[in-house]
Amino acid sequence: xxxxLPLAAAGLALVGFILVCMVxxxxxxxxxxxxxxxxxxxxxxxxTMVLLGAAFNLVVLLDVALVYALLSxxxxxxxxxxxxxxxx
Amino acid sequence: xxxxxxxxxxxxxxxxxxGAVALIRFPDVYTRIxxxxxxxxxxxxxxxxxxxxxxxxxxxxxxxxxxVRALLALVFLLLTNPTGSHALARGAHxxxxxxxxxxxxxLEEAGHRSPVTRxxxxxxx
Amino acid sequence: xxxxxxxxxxAALAFVVFLVLSSFTGKWGVWASDELLAGAVIALLVxxxxxxxxxxxxxxxxxxxxxxxxxxxxxxxxxxxxMAKANLDVAWRVITGRINPGIVRxxxxxxxxxGRTFLANSITLTPGTLTVDVDDxxxxxxVHWINVKDPSPTADEVCGPFPRWARRVAx
Numbered sequence: 001x002x003x004x005l006p007l008a009a010a011g012l013a014l015v016g017f018i019l020v021c022m023v024x025x026x027x028x029x030x031x032x033x034x035x036x037x038x039x040x041x042x043x044x045x046x047x048t049m050v051l052l053g054a055a056f057n058l059v060v061l062l063d064v065a066l067v068y069a070l071l072s073x074x075x076x077x078x079x080x081x082x083x084x085x086x087x088x
Numbered sequence: 089x090x091x092x093x094x095x096x097x098x099x100x101x102x103x104x105x106x107g108a109v110a111l112i113r114f115p116d117v118y119t120r121i122x123x124x125x126x127x128x129x130x131x132x133x134x135x136x137x138x139x140x141x142x143x144x145x146x147x148x149x150x151x152x153x154x155x156v157r158a159l160l161a162l163v164f165l166l167l168t169n170p171t172g173s174h175a176l177a178r179g180a181h182x183x184x185x186x187x188x189x190x191x192x193x194x195l196e197e198a199g200h201r202s203p204v205t206r207x208x209x210x211x212x213x
Numbered sequence: 214x215x216x217x218x219x220x221x222x223x224a225a226l227a228f229v230v231f232l233v234l235s236s237f238t239g240k241w242g243v244w245a246s247d248e249l250l251a252g253a254v255i256a257l258l259v260x261x262x263x264x265x266x267x268x269x270x271x272x273x274x275x276x277x278x279x280x281x282x283x284x285x286x287x288x289x290x291x292x293x294x295x296m297a298k299a300n301l302d303v304a305w306r307v308i309t310g311r312i313n314p315g316i317v318r319x320x321x322x323x324x325x326x327x328g329r330t331f332l333a334n335s336i337t338l339t340p341g342t343l344t345v346d347v348d349d350x351x352x353x354x355x356v357h358w359i360n361v362k363d364p365s366p367t368a369d370e371v372c373g374p375f376p377r378w379a380r381r382v383a384x
Contacts, residue, residue, distance in 0.1 A: 010100065010138070021111055039125075043132055062158060077171075079179070081175075081179065098371070100313055103300055126337075174337055191361050
């Protein structure tokens, strides 16, 4: 049940921006462009989760957002390492 | 307090939108990192601050939990986002991607003198 | 002895983070007792695993409390102002598409890892600049500058007062 409508609306808007970033994720000419788009999407997902967790009054979503923020950071570092050729 | 929440939400949503547009519109990977990192970090900070204010206004154990966890998420974003984008920029440069219409590229001239890992073989042996 | 101090400090810090994370979980107090027990065990394990990485190369300086006060002052003062300016700058460049990019090198004269990390993150989030690489030996910063005014700039031209703040907070 939605308890705070403005927060839910903002969360929905961020979902729209995630879709815009997915355009870059699919057309990006190089692998680095796609990685940047993915990094941006990760940040937006964290913000969306926090907003929707408040909007639906679900504290569990905020915990998931914390874990997602840290794990997506590790994922970004691995992709960056792969880009510079350090995983081979 | 509701006005404060609305203001934070408006600022956060606007700058997140700007980050998404910058990602589409800028010409090469470094400028895209510029736009995407700065704008989405700033926008997400304000979105999360709105949630923290909402939790404080709500009060009680549930609101307090919400505010504390939102602020922790803010700290993590503020610490991890610039580091991750720096790693991506460095990876892109080492992968051989040239900056678009660069007037100067000192890193190319220096030829990547810095080793990939300093805490590598020399210190662990 | 030094090893023990290192892992004990790391475990204590991890426990503090856990206390913040699990606040408001108790019934009448602030923390529930089983949460405290689980947090203590996990903090000890984390301290044992990562204690020897955290405090080498001058990292212990970050334990001095006056640096935390300075850090908070920096965060709500010059940093927030520069970040707001950075975002308006990016907005302007998104709309007009007017860019003049390049990668420049400068040396802020920082020696410790924490100082360099602090400055690199500040540079990335503030107007028109993005740290691409840091030379570990000489401390040279390679910065992607979106509007190059001078191909061989000084630290002041690129990032203003931030090296001084980095020295005050982290060195």
